[in-house]
Each structure stands twice: as structure tokens, then as C-alpha cells.
Amino acid sequence: MTKAEMGKLNTSPNEDSSSYSSNDFNYPYPTKPAMKSHYVDMDPENQNFLLESNPGKKKYETEYHPGTTSFGMSVFNLSNAIVGSGILGLSYAMANTGIALFIILLIFVSVFSLYSVHLLLKTANEGGSLLYEQLGMKAFGMAGKLAASGSVTMQNIGAMSSYLYIVKYELPLVIKTFMDIEENTGQWFLNGDYLVLLVSLVLILPLSLLKNLGYLGYTSGFSLLCMVFFLIVVICKKFQIDICGVDYSMVNITLNATLEHHSIAADVHETAHNITDDTCTPKYFIFNSQTVYAVPILTFSFVCHPAILPIYEELKGRSRRRMMKVSNVSFFAMFLMYFLAALFGYLTFYGSVEPELLHTYSKLLGSDVLLLIVRLAVLMAVTLTVPVVIFPIRSSITQLLCAEKEFSWLRHSAITVALLAFTNVLVIFVPTIRDIFGFIGASAAAMLIFILPSAFYIKLVKKEPMKSVQKIGALLFLLSGVFVMTGSMTLIILDWVHNAASDGH
Template sequence: MTDTPRKDDSSRSNSEDSPSPNRPLHGQNPDLDAESQTFLPKHNAGKNASVSMSVFNLGNAIMGSGILGLSFAMANTGIALFVILLVVVAVFSLYSVHLLLKTANEAGAVVYESLGHKAFGIPGKLAASWSITMQNIGAMSSYLFIIKYELPIVIQSFTGANDGEWYIYGDYLIILVSIIVILPLSLLRNLSSLGYTSGLSLLCMVFFLIVVIIKKFQIPCPLPVPDSGNKTMHMFNSDNATTDDDTCKPKYFVYNSQTVYAIPIITFAFVCHPTILPMYDELKDRSRRKMQNVANVSFLAMFIMYLLAALFGYLTFNIHVGPELLHTYSKFYKHDILLLVVRLAVLAAVTLTVPVVLFPIRTSVGHLLFPKKYFSWIRHVIITLSLLAGTNILVIFVPSIRDIFGFIGASAAAMLIFILPSALYIKLVKKESMISAQKIMALMFLILGLVVMFVCMTLITYGWIVNSMKDQGH
């Protein structure tokens, strides 16, 4: 008699934490073509990723160029408000991971597009694909922005070239780097070997954080008068002109015309949701509780790194911090050897990461436009060239990385963190009624995401219009 309840409890626990045998999670994307299979062999080779390795991999997925914009967000919100926003977005991101994992167990799928299709048909698949594509295009653009603004400084440091030389012009350099380095790597069918650059990228960002902390105690306040002759150095916030005495005094609550970018920038920095489900599928002895613990540890580690980078970057430059922190240092200390080493490391990491980010966009576009076609080199090359050319044009004509962080964070990142996880949960988790506490919380989360996206997009668009009118002299 005592054995029967124990067995029932065990099966109930297994059904909650693991997928049903009738709906196995592994291999639930029949649309994947040969290109996708070769790119993600580890997802098809078995579930053997340890918890510690999964924490490292998820940390890599969370960490990215978004860390470079957080000091700018703090400068335009104040320390206290920034910390509040950072905590809120981190907690909401973890809650959306919880919703995704529970939905994946119920629906038996580990691909965002597949969940969207199961829940809402073709519109759901398109929404998921669009969000992931836009998020990755935003990441690619942010990496190219780093190349655009940092590579000229590196070349000048080594060659002593004058500002007028063509080979230190950022727009030319991103085109050259795209053709010479990024395009050949992007044309490979199997980019799995480039996946190791995520580890390099994380190490570079850790190194960057250490330098940010060191420089806070080396750079005096008030700051020296910067050399503003370089034509590539026009990324700074002109709205915040004030006295040097005010510059050295940190603020705890700030509101100005740039504050609206804070939430999108922070949201952009925490997006990793397209990788959650594949990592869940790969986890050894998988359970939903174990994957949630992986997410908790990874988000906590990245939260600490983000907070330290934002705080020490802000305390160093205060109101003079730019939308891209690494570039802010070059405005005042262009020839610093330690900063030059950091710049080289970050440039190498982002250049090698662009093809990795481009790969899932190309695969998603191929599935949408040619869902039942076999691999074709002509189609492969055309899609790659189109994506890379379009991203280059975007980076050349968009004035600041702040606009990339803001727009993508307010649209695609909001979709991936707030809207899609809650909508999929509400639609696919059938065992809970719509009046249950879980469904009501998910509905409130969905409404919050829609409000955040609408308000941020509206204010950002309004800011663009106002700035455009100012530039035209109206």
C-alpha cells in the first residue's frame, strides 16, 4: 500500500519536469534542412551537456554587445533607477524562461518557431521567426558598429594616420571587413567551429569589465578636454552639457530626452531566449527544474557583470558617457595601451561572431521563403549577400548604436522576453484554466510586454522626429 502512492508521485513529478514520451522534445523541428543540421550537430548527438557547461553556454548567449550601452542607460536614469530597472528586467527575463520551459514540456517542442506554429499556425511561426531575425540583425548591427568606430582608432594607433585618410573612415572599413573576413566565413555551410568564438567573446567582455574598473581609479575628474577632431567620433550625448563640478557628482534619479532608451537597452542586453530551448534539449538528465537553475545562475552572473560595467563606466565619465562605452574611452584616452589591447580583443571577438549570428537569420529566411526546397548554393549565396549588404547599409546610415539598441530592444527583444513566452504559455498549456493564478500572471505579463513595446517605440519614434526637425532647423 505504501508503494502505490510513491509510484504515483514519481510519475507526477516526471510528467511535470520532463516531456511526455508521446511528445519527445528532442528533434522536434522537422523543417530543419541539411544546413541547420550541420550547424547544430550537438543538438542531435544526444543530451550530454552538464549543468556547469550549460551555465557557461547560457552566459555566453546572454552576454554580448549590450554591455557596452549600459553605462549610457545609467547616465540617463541615475544609479538608483537603473538598478531598479536592471533587477526588474532580469526577474522578468527569468520568469519568461520559466514560461518557455513549461510550454516546451506541454507542447513537446524545443524550437521557438515550432511553438509559434503549434499555438497560432503560420502567423505564430512568422512572429517567432521575425522576432529572432530582428534580434539577430540588431546584434549583427551592434557588432558592425563596434568595428566602425573602434577599428579606425586601432589603425591610427599603429600607423599614426591623419584623420583625412580613407582607410580610417569607419564606413569604408566595415565594408572591407565584411568582404574580406565576414563574407567568406558566412558562406560556409558548417559554422560549428566558429561557435568557440562565444567563449572568446565572453573572455573579452570579462577583460573589458576589469579594465573599466581599473580605469575608474586612474582617470581624473573633471575629465581632460577631449580631442574631438576625429570625424568618426560623434556618438556623444549633446543634451547633457553642464559644469565640471556637476560632472563629478553622480545622480541617483535622472529623466531627460535619452531616458526612454534605458529600458530597451537593458532588455536587449538580457535577450537569450531563442537559445534556451536548444540548451534545454541538450541538458544531461534533463528536467525543467534543473534548466531553471541553470538560467538562475547564468542570469545572476550576467546581472553582476552588467551592474559593475554600468556603474564604473558611469562613475568614470558621468554625463559624458556615450552610447558605446568602449568608444567613450577613446574620446579622452585614444592612445592608452591597455585600452588598445581591450579594443583589439573585442574587435577580434565581434568580427568572428558576426557569421555565427548571421547563420540562424539565413536559415530562418530560407525556411520562410523556400520551406520545401533542398540546399542550393546559389540561394545560399544570394541570401547571405543580401543579409550582409542590408546590415552594412543599416550601420552606415543609422547615426548611433544607441538607435540600434533602442529600436531592437523595444521591438524584437520585447517580443522574445515578454510577449511570445506568455502568449505561447496561455495558448499551449492546456492543463491550467484561464482563471488559474498562473494563466492570470501570464496574461498580465503579456499586457505588460505590449505596453512596454508600444510606449518605448512611440517615444523613440517621437525622439527621432524631433531630432530630425532640429537638424533641419525647424
């Protein structure tokens, strides 16, 4: 979805500044002139465009145009923005927190994310901008703009890395299945690092170099369908396999087919050897060295804030209350989807679940046809989504470095190649997708969910005093974000240092 071009609209007391509310289009005459945004929240449902917070100013940063996207399609678009590769790490998070603690964390993160959406929408109304970076510029000058742009860039690079990480680990398994290769004998086309580079050069780079990637937005819908299909398969597989020895209807057929491959059989026997009655019992509260990754993985999974303002801008009958309803429906749907995926994935593998759930199925089930279809669908979805993710990063970098310059294919290509090369280096050298989820979730995601919306709200919403309940709540939210980010980053770094010292690297 492209963001509307921002301009300046001059008005004066003698000019017609009439506006139409969401209900006014049924009448042949305009309503009374809209009040300045200093009083916008007195009647938020009748405010269809954003004005400056200072009522004495004569210029507005946002040009009014009616939204054209329906409520249902806005819910679909926001759900697309929320769901992503983070869903693959939620079972791992549950396996290291327990069912009860995971549900508590999931509720808190989803509620906090919704609250930050509320702050962001209210700040956009007061600040008069529908661009995250512009709100940062209005609030804190260039430092705010850099913080917003840097957080969005880091989050999108993390998303790209997680997508390519799926290619790195799933594509070799798909090739082995199609070519009926039992063990990895060292062929280059079974090396995930080589395959990531090949996919990046042959498929992703040409699509990313296009000047307009609007048509690729359709892949977001395909990606959502793939994740829904993935959820259905996760639920079904719980009743087909059981590593604790319970004989479900399909388990014997599945394992007999699996044991034909020696390498997969070794994984199965190794897993079975580590299974005890205790490990097959669902845990409700777990605390270990990997528990620190739970909150970052959850925050990474719920980040959609850079997409909130563009979706708000295109919403038909645009109002803050209507957009919050869109957010409530989308977040609730994703809450259920995340909870079910995490629960059934955990109850299938318990403590044996890996940071990337799809890889756990691949490791233990091998050439299962249904899982092969899921892997192919997810691989196609993430491969086609990477160019869409590159587009806003490139636009943000271009706006920061050379906003006033003419479009240059050389600069356009150089930024694209640099971004893709950097992401490939991350994917090749970062040990697991857990580290990507953890680091980005603890840094950029915490900034986008907790820190920036509350900081912008405190700075730009002038009509509420600092002693008001709203400002105090935003301040506490800001402090909690700082605590989450610093605490999570500290614990993750300590875990890295501990693991590096213990394994000799």
C-alpha cells in the same frame, strides 16, 4: 550549437515507451513507463523528453535523446548567449536614469527575463517542440511561426548591426594608433564606413558562406572572455582617470600622453569645459529625453531566448527544474557583470558617457595601451561572431521560404549576401548605436522576452484554466510586454522626430 533534427516517433500501448530519469542510469532495469505530458508537471524531474499535451495522441514531435552537456558548461553557454554588445550601452543607460533607477530597471528586466524562460520551458514541455518557430506554429499557425521567426531574425540583425557598428567606430581608432596618425586627414582607411564594407567582404562574407559554421561556436567563448576583460579594464580605469580633476595615481601620465594629439586634446578640453561640480556628483534618479532608451537597451542586453531551447535540449539529466537552475546562475552572473560595467563606466565619465562606452574611452584617452588591447580583442570577437549570428537567420529564412527544397548554393549565397548587405546599410546610415539598441530592444527583444513566451504559454498549456494564477500571471506579463513595446517605440520615434527637427535633418 546546432539544434537537433526534429522528427516524429510513433508509439503504441504495446511498444516499450519506458524512459529513464536523471537518476535511473544507475540501475540495471528501466523505470515505469513515463506518463503522458498532460501530467508531466506532477513529476517534472523524471521527465527527460517532451511529449504532446494531448494524452490521446500517438505521435510525438520530439524524439528523445539524452543530453550530453554538463551543468557548468550549460551555464557557460547560456552566459555566452546573454552577454553581447549590449554591455557597451549600459553606462549610457545609467547616465540617463541615475544609479537607483537603473538598478530598479535592471532587477525588473532580469526577473522578467527569467520568468519568460520559465514560461518558455513549460510551454516546450506541453507543446512537444524544442524549436521556437515550431511552438509558434503549434500555438497560432503560420502567423505564430512568422512572429517567432521575424522576432528572432530582427534580434539577430540588431546584434549583427551592433557588432559591425563597433567595427565602424573602433577600427579607425586602432589604425590611427598603430600608424601614429594624430588627426584624420581624410584617408579612406580611416573612414569607418569603408572599413565596415572591407571587413564584411574580406572576412565575414567568406566565413558566412560556409555550409557548416559549427567550429565558429568557439568564438562565443572568446567573446565572453573579451567582455570579462573589458569589465576588468572599466573597473581599473575608474581609479586611473577622473574627468572631474581628482588626481588618481595614473591620471597625469594618461592625460600627458593624450594631449600630444591635438584632436584628442580638443575632446578632453571640451569635456573638461562642460564639467561642473554638479555634473561630477552621482545622480540616483534622472529623467530626460534619453531615459526612454534605458529599458530597450536593458531588454536588448538580456535577450537569449532563442538559445534557451537548444541549450535545454543538450543539458545532461535534462529537466525543467535543472534548466531553471542553469538560467538562475547565468542571469545572476550577467546581472552582476552588467551592473559593475554600467556603474564604473558611469562613475568615470558621468554625463559625458557616450552610447558606446568603449568609444568614450577612445575619444578621451587616445593611444592608451591597455584600451588598445581591449579594442583589438573586442574587434576580433565581434568580427568572428557575425557569421555565427547570420547562420540562424539564414536557416530561419530558408525554413520559411523553401523548407521542402534541396540545398542550393545559389540560394544559400544569395540569402547570405542580402543579409550582410542590409546590415551594412543599417550600420552606415543609422546615426548611433543607441538607435540600434533602442529600436531592436523595444521591438524584437520585447517580443522575445515578454509577448511570445506568454502568448505561447496561454495557448499551449491546456491543463491550466484561464482563471488559474499561472494563466492570469502570463496574461498580465503579456499585457506588460505590449505596454513596454508600444510605449518605448512611441517615445523613441518621438525622440527621433524631435532631434531631426532640431538639427535640421
